[in-house]
Amino acid sequence: MSSLGEKLRTAMERLRTSSLDQTTIKETVKDLQRALIASDVSVSHVLQLSKKIEELAFREPSAGINRKEFVIQQTYELLVELLGGNPKPPQKPDKILLVGIQGSGKTTTAAKLAYYYQKRGQKTGLLCADAFRPAAFEQLSQLAKAHGIAFYGEKNNSNAPEIVQNGLIELEKQGCQTIVVDSAGRSALDADLVAEIKAISGMVKAAYTWLVIGADMGQIAKVQAQSFHESVGVNGIIITRMDGSAKGGGALSACASIESPVYFIGTGEKMQDLESFEATRYLSRIMGYGDLQGLMEKIHSIELNESQAAALTEGNFDLNLFYSQLKATRQMGPLNKVMEMMGLSAKLPPELLASGEEKLKGFGYLIDSMAPAERADPEIMSSSRIDRVAKGSGRKPEEVRELLKQFKNMKKIVKQFSSMDESKMEKEGMQGLLKNMGSLQRKRKKFKLR
Ligand SMILES: Nc1nc2c(ncn2[C@@H]2O[C@H](COP(=O)(O)OP(=O)(O)OP(=O)(O)O)[C@@H](O)[C@H]2O)c(=O)[nH]1
Numbered sequence: 001m002s003s004l005g006e007k008l009r010t011a012m013e014r015l016r017t018s019s020l021d022q023t024t025i026k027e028t029v030k031d032l033q034r035a036l037i038a039s040d041v042s043v044s045h046v047l048q049l050s051k052k053i054e055e056l057a058f059r060e061p062s063a064g065i066n067r068k069e070f071v072i073q074q075t076y077e078l079l080v081e082l083l084g085g086n087p088k089p090p091q092k093p094d095k096i097l098l099v100g101i102q103g104s105g106k107t108t109t110a111a112k113l114a115y116y117y118q119k120r121g122q123k124t125g126l127l128c129a130d131a132f133r134p135a136a137f138e139q140l141s142q143l144a145k146a147h148g149i150a151f152y153g154e155k156n157n158s159n160a161p162e163i164v165q166n167g168l169i170e171l172e173k174q175g176c177q178t179i180v181v182d183s184a185g186r187s188a189l190d191a192d193l194v195a196e197i198k199a200i201s202g203m204v205k206a207a208y209t210w211l212v213i214g215a216d217m218g219q220i221a222k223v224q225a226q227s228f229h230e231s232v233g234v235n236g237i238i239i240t241r242m243d244g245s246a247k248g249g250g251a252l253s254a255c256a257s258i259e260s261p262v263y264f265i266g267t268g269e270k271m272q273d274l275e276s277f278e279a280t281r282y283l284s285r286i287m288g289y290g291d292l293q294g295l296m297e298k299i300h301s302i303e304l305n306e307s308q309a310a311a312l313t314e315g316n317f318d319l320n321l322f323y324s325q326l327k328a329t330r331q332m333g334p335l336n337k338v339m340e341m342m343g344l345s346a347k348l349p350p351e352l353l354a355s356g357e358e359k360l361k362g363f364g365y366l367i368d369s370m371a372p373a374e375r376a377d378p379e380i381m382s383s384s385r386i387d388r389v390a391k392g393s394g395r396k397p398e399e400v401r402e403l404l405k406q407f408k409n410m411k412k413i414v415k416q417f418s419s420m421d422e423s424k425m426e427k428e429g430m431q432g433l434l435k436n437m438g439s440l441q442r443k444r445k446k447f448k449l450r
């Protein structure tokens with residue numbers, strides 16, 4: 001079965017290539033409905049979305065854009081809205097209480113959040129209000145300790161609200177500006193948990209009570225979100241395990257059903273693996289266009305001078321450029337993450353991804369020892385040239401051969417990129433998407449879904 005992204009893409013593609021008559025609009029809407037429902041978005045939200053699309057498909061667009069552009073752009077916008085828009089997480093949240101069922105990722109996320117705010121200049125503290133699972137105290141205190149974050153917990157006290165009361169006093173005494181409270185999860189939201197979570201919430205009086213949901217939870221996420229919301233008033237959502245194969249359809253449906261924005265997504269087990277959530281970004285990612293926005297930002301953040309940029313597009317990819325790109329890509333972060341954002345991860349040679357700092361340095365020495373003509377056209381590297389370069393740089397001939405091999409691999413990828421000319425991009429709908437994402441940002445017209 002194809003993924004949510006592929007289905008949405010197919011539906012949008014149909015819209016893009018159609019004549020926008022009544023039949024195609026109806027069929028596209030059906031495609032969208034099927035895609036969303038199969039991904040656990042609730043039927044009522046899907047129906048609201050469909051109704052809006054059908055309405056605006058026959059409306060006269062404002063001057064300057066044609067009807068097709070208008071419908072596509074509005075549909076994207078509705079999808080973005082359905083996914084909760086692009087909310088900005090609070091800068092100085094004071095207190096955050098995390099709730100959620102067992103194993104959803106609360107404790108890990110509590111530590112990630114504390115780390116996130118600490119990195120942004122807040123003195124943060126972690127408070128363990130999980131008196132249910134014996135190992136919870138150790139888990140959170142170790143994470144806190146490893147990252148220099150203040151921690152409070154009481155190992156032998158089973159009265160969670162009391163621990164919270166003591167912890168808030170203690171952490172505030174230590175000057176913590178942001179306190180993240182981790183609560184206990186149970187296998188289901190039973191009466192005990194409800195009573196406890198209410199008592200904790202009453203004690204913390206947090207401005208932010210966030211529900212933690214695993215991306216893999218499916219439609220059950222919605223029911224839970226509603227129960228937690230009724231008990232303690234959830235006003236934000238964090239979706240964890242977005243690095244797995246599940247795309248969080250259920251979690252997104254949950255966020256729509258309690259009208260709470262998704263502030264963050266967890267993308268791994270490490271502290272750094274927390275990203276702020278943006279529906280435009282998420283949508284482009286699941287639809288297989290790669291994370292265009294994220295990539296643009298990253299591309300801008302590295303220095304690529306004009307001749308280098310021209311060389312990249314013309315396919316004049318030589319060793320000088322290879323080396324500078326390799327260095328630049330390392331500055332941008334792990335190459336594979338960058339490539340993944342472009343939807344290219346599968347095509348990159350694993351040896352290249354694994355190139356470490358040492359190897360990169362070695363490549364630098366080798367390239368330095370080459371004649372300008374050799375750098376410009378590595379094809380001319382005969383065995384005698386290889387031996388000379390190896391000797392000149394004090395490295396082994398095998399290293400030269402490896403460099404050449406990796407260069408060749410990379411060149412193939414660059415070629416794929418530069419051969420993606422306008423017609424191909426048009427075919428793949430990339431340009432259309434880019435255009436739409438641009439206009440999305442320009443016109444932030446809101447369509448309320450309820
Ligand atoms: N891959 C991945 N794993 C995650 C992520 N967030 C949490 N985990 C893992 O999910 C598992 C459960 O995480 P916890 O943080 O212990 O979950 P919890 O909600 O505190 O669990 P209880 O306290 O038992 O209710 C752990 O193995 C985490 O490492 C994520 O974003 N990505």
Ligand SMILES: [Mg+2]
Binds near residue numbers: 106185
């Ligand atoms: Mg926990």
